[in-house]
Amino acid sequence: MFGKMMPRMGTPKWGQKPLWGRKPRLKSHYDAVIIGGGLHGLATAYYLAKAHGLTDVAIIEKRYIGFGGAGRNTAIVRANQRTQYNVPLYKEALDLWPVLTRELDFNLMFNNCGNLNLMHSEAAMKAARMTIATAQFHGVESHLIDAKEAKALVPALNISEDITFPIHGAMFHPPGGIVRHDAVVWGLAKGCAKHGVHIHQQTEATAIHTENGKITGVTTSRGKIHTPRVLVTAGGYSAGIIYHMLGIKLPISVLTIQAMVTQPLKPILDHVVSSGAYHCYANQTLKGEIATGAHMDPWPNYTTQNTAHYIKHQAEALSDWLPCLRGVKFMRIWGGLADMTPDMAPIMDGNNLIDGFYMDCGWGYFGFKSCSAVGKYMAAFMASGNCPEMLKPFNLKRYENHALMGETAALVSYTPDN
Amino acid sequence: MNRLNQLPTLRIDPAEKRTLSYRGKSLPGVAGDTVATALFANGVRIFARSLKYHRPRGLYSLDGECANTMMDVDSIPNVRTENTLLKNGMVVKEQNVKGSAEFDWMGFIDKFDWMMPAGFYYHTMHKPAAVWPHAMKQIRKAAGLGEISPDYVMRGRFDELFLKADVTVVGGGAAGMRAALAAAEGGLRVVLLEARPHLGGCFDYRVSDNGDGTPLYQRARELAEQVAATTNIRVFTHAPLVGTYSNNLITAHQVGSDSDSFTERYIEIRSESIVVATGCIERPLLFDNNERPGVMQVGCAHRLARTYGILPGKQAVFAVGHDLGLEAAIDLFDLGLKIGCVADIREDGQNPDLLMALADRAIPVLKGWVAAKAHGKTVTKVTLTTVEGTVKRDFDCDLLVASAGLTPVTGPFIMAQAKMGYDNHTGYFLPTELPERMFPAGRLTGVGDPRAIEASGRLAGLQAAAACGVSLNGELDAAKAATAALPGPERGCKLVTAPVKGRKSFICFDEDATIKSVKQAIDKGFDVPELVKRFAGVGLGPGQGGIPGHNLPLFVAKYTASSATPKPTTLRPPLVPTFIATYAGAHHHMFKRTPLHKSQKAAGGVFRNIGVWKRARYFSDDFDCREEILNVRGNVGMLDGSTLGKFRIHGPDALKALQRVYVSDMSKVKEGRIKYSAMCNDDGCVIDDGVVVKRGENDYYFTTSTGRAGATVEWIRYHTRFDGWDFHLVNLTDAMGVINLSGPNARKVLAKVTDADLSSEAFPFSGYREITVGGSIPARAMRLGFVGELSYELHVAASYMQAVWDLLEEAGAEFGIRNFGVEAQNVLRMEKCHIILGQESEQRTNLLDVGLGFLWDRTKSACKTVGAVALRQAEKDPNRFKLVGIRMEDDDRPARDGALIVDTKVRGYVATMRKSFTTGEAVGMALVEKPLSDIGTRLEIFEDECNGVRLYARVVKMPFYDPNGERMKA
């Protein structure tokens, strides 16, 4: 009855035109080629074109944009990393979400609901204090709260003593939250297309060519491209590509990481809550699903298949610390790849081993949170050939110099020799 | 409503009454009812409102493929009422409505769909930016279906089961039962899973005959009896499969009946081979208002009548694309349903016998016709049209039975990573290559003839048995021949949508996605089904793709005019929504207790997790542990150190193995002495420290930290795996308890319970002795000084631990002996600057950084010691951290552990710091960059929540207590 009185308008005009233009022709030369149409590739291309005027850029994507980690992560963003090298980078990334929303004119649905990272022992509380001090030292809001304060924020939390890992408190990081990951992919693609970047989907890079220590081109499943600059930022596939195409080995193990959602619920969880001890995080999406995940099978894999083991693990963990969810049903599970380094920090390097060759990999499960800022700095790196200060600590040499970054306090051991 | 109480097919017991509470009323039902059938029998037609547009929704499939009948039952949200058996006293509520399902104030939103094309949210509400947070709040409130209370407690008993099977048959219809029986003939272990509460599948409710005069339902019951009589078949009913994984792992959950010991249980089956006989569900017919209450699928209408004794309507119209629809029309007509018309999408290909039977009953049949629109909030009228859309006719009715075709339940194959392809004959997506040792059977292969269904089941059962290595001689060939002789797969109807624009034709009910919104998504560049799913929101709702799974790829292929065959979208576990409580199952908490656990608890111990152990951290509510600490310093205390890792290594090459993993020269370990050393990883970072004693030739006993005990055997064997050395490790961690007796009176206490000579000459610091305690109990005694006092560490057989503890406690009573816990130990050792790995080190801290370089023997490079290369290479690096002792300028204000050492950058951090009860100084240890490590350097400390106020400390000499070690060596 209401509707009948309303004037009927046509579908809004943004409802019709293709988001990232018509399918481009693959040219035989580009000023830069980016292998991998994920968030890092799209963001780098966007900034190359927008900030550095380097618009003759091709993104080569084997499947479709956002196929990999970009479309499989659980969209959590935060800037409460452990070391002083990481915090400023993630802080900038966090600050960029509203900026990009405006620039791209695309709602990235940033929900800065705040993150709680649960602590389950005195030792963990101490470790959190150091991380919090580091955040505060760099102007990032983060606080240590006790179990009762955590419960006040998250009423569903079980703070009793009779669970596997009783909750002592939490690291509360108000500016963090969730961003709609698919929106970032599509928004950046829209931005890339607007500035003339060519996005080639269903196109596989099969070889990278060098001559006299310089990048000369890339062969793809749709033809050869001449180019002086190549960035490999293919998420979990990067390390394999870099070794098998260029012979450069990396300290990376590619693992399958899984996530899942429950059936949609009315608002019950207003924050992103995570627990290292339980290997489990949970947050509620705008659709009302509880998204949860984190556990990884600790051996290398390129499969995105799921495991029964993981679902059960997740259910057991949630039964402990968010027990009301026992009455909720899991609905869907999916997997993606995480390229893990021994120090849980990425490798961003380039223009040294081979002129014009750049890499941006080893992000593990942090690739989403960082993509906006990394795109900005990698673009600056590629445009000038000089590594920006911000990225210098992430060089590859640190591993042979016995100077791991310390992003985790504990050992990351997928193999006993790490 | 009067039930059809006399049907032989019923699965309800009309004599056994049940009640449920709905909208404040108590409604009757009967045993065997689902919640939804009971409500339907009571006249409820609108069960819920849809997620986005709040459209009324009703009973559609009766198998839970969509959220239409999801309700709140006993405060549990999103319960699929059509799959949930009614229990007495259930309280049932509508979800996601303002008002009621019948009259929902939010229903007006349905009129505004034109404002919300696919991807609506991405383009709106972000300009100006201040709008978004408010909009988001409203979106969150509007989204979601059911509600769970944050303090909800799930009742019931949840369990788990891990089975080994030779053959697992998924689906307990006729094909599945025949497969199970065939596989069981050779004595194999067979498991049969059936999602419904009873075996029978699509035979269970049908009265047509199987070719030899037996009605199908009767045939199904015969087979069920045979299955029950076969002892090597284990049957699980009401047990839907939820996942298939590689290496033939299957997961399912089972809903318990009143007589079961569990409410629900999780089942995991590792099976040699698998038969998938999951049958078909129906492919929804797309037309305007195709999801109105009153529109239902063929199986739903048919089973309502035959299984539950409820006539689904009074006046019906059928719009179907397969013979099961015609069969149902005939049977329902015979049961009393009036049928205005049967529209068959197919121009031809119908079973002539069925057409004849329809004609006999004077039911009009329109071939090549389809439903175009349903009218009314619940159906009151339907518009039928020819498939081309040229002619239309209206029919009044309260029931529209609509079904475009069948769609096989191939989830088990998809989840097992089978490659799926489009089959032109059946119109199904079927595996093009079968996963190893997985065999399809029954209707999902496309066959519809009852004898063919059974024969294909037997064949698959035999194939599965053969895959387990059973030799079948000619039986397999005979079964193949028998199957081949029967009618094969039937040609399927391929029509996707009626000739309508599709603004109200719902391809996905749960997310209110229409044909129109799918077109919009494709137009925006999202041209593969997986992307349409994400952008337009199709198949991501609670029904998990059961409704759109088949239609979406068909439609996308059509709309994009793609020359390639349609590609199926993927399916992910759980195939059926499953409670987190069910997945968690029994959820046993496994942790270790020391032999002294009970007495430590009785003594007021406050326990904490330390790795896999529970350990007493405090013995009072003073978590600064003042009394515990001072008693050790001034008197004597006892600590339960049983969690320490303890190992025996023996054999001819035992020393070589120790040399490989310990940084020290282990050939210098002397009998009667303990040697403290450390293990590094290949980065030179310290991973463990402990002591080694030599108990005989090629026979050593060594300790590790609590956290490393579990990985020690693995570590040593890993680093010697290429060497072929002959040595053996025995983990004695749990075999030996450890009592740390520390304090100036420790010797006096110990002397009272042993005859051994404890004098410093006979048993000096760093000594190792095997003594007897309490007259007969052997103990391995070490003189260590971790806490900085005279200390004896007694390693005692676990079963004797309590006895020895009691002896010492009794002996120490006159000295005021008392417990101390892990935190007191932590402070005591900090005062001595003895490090705890993980506390004074992190992953990048090497042996030299923490000042343990003296342990490293550089002359044994032939041993290829783990970590030695890295230590050599890092030795000269000026940029490393170094562990230093620090003292606050203000002794009353110790920095907290984890505080940063800063200037303009972070230069280090405080590892441990306390105000010492012993010395009155605020002292601790910190890891700082080398240039800051000189004695006397002033350090600026940045603590969390300091609000810009810095603290200051200076680097001081270590240790802070008894620098010459006179007390511990006393």
Added chain:
Amino acid sequence: MALTLTCPVCGKRNGYEFRYGGEDKGPRPAEEGMTPSAWCDYVHMNKCTAGVQKEWWFHRDGCGAWFTTYRDTVANLEVDAPEVTE
């Protein structure tokens, strides 16, 4: 995905009973003359093969044996006949 591995002692078992031990990089090199890059190559660097690789596993919950096997990292399945794709 539900990896099974064949332990030379215990036979085919659930993959979660095992601990992964890295790509097979051959015996421990001599300590003398090891350069930082050679060291790093042995300790940290991986080929990250998408395909069949030879790798180490430890039967942690079982017999405690270290052994090598071949696994297809794309399918996450142990393979019998090794066809190593480098």
Added chain:
Amino acid sequence: MAEIRRESPVDFGVRSLETEVRSDWPVALAYDAEGDGPWVVDLSHKTRWDLQDGQVGELTPAGQSVPATPGMSVLADGILINRMNRTQTSIYHLGSDAPDLPDHPGFTDVTEATIFLALFGPHALHIAEKLSNLDLGDPNKEAPFLLQGPFCHVPCQIVTLEKDAEDGTNGAGGFVLTCSRGYAQSMVHAILDAGAEFGLRPAGEQRFAQWLAALSS
């Protein structure tokens, strides 16, 4: 001075009907209302040895030869010998008395390192199915046989002494299990919980002795 007693890590939470002290161990001989099975019996006081040697196959612990292949067990004269791998075997003294630890350096007395339980009677293997995915009733193996693997998430040595007949409800089937001593409480709790639906009851050593005698005959 207090009387010296050893303590079993296993506590069923019920008082035994009859107890005997044997080399400082209080041994429960029988419990009240042991029922008709299945039963769980604490054998933690029974001596267990670990034997490791490069040539373990050629040794004859307690006068018995070591089974040739890993996974094989032999039960004779109350002694159960389990071949664990190429160089290792475990020796359980199921009878009442154990000899002194032999002089050979490869032996270690590991009685104290583990708890030792027997679970047998009707449905014993059905209880195991709720706690482990190991195949205790493997039709391809002949009892007794050894499995080393997780039981309720904890690494265990499990020896099936007899498999159940047919569907497992009527059998005298059962197994013995050892796991790290520290897990005693958690493990016993899990087993009793899993066995509740089948009427699992704690039983004394005598019940085990009867079963053992029946197995050996």
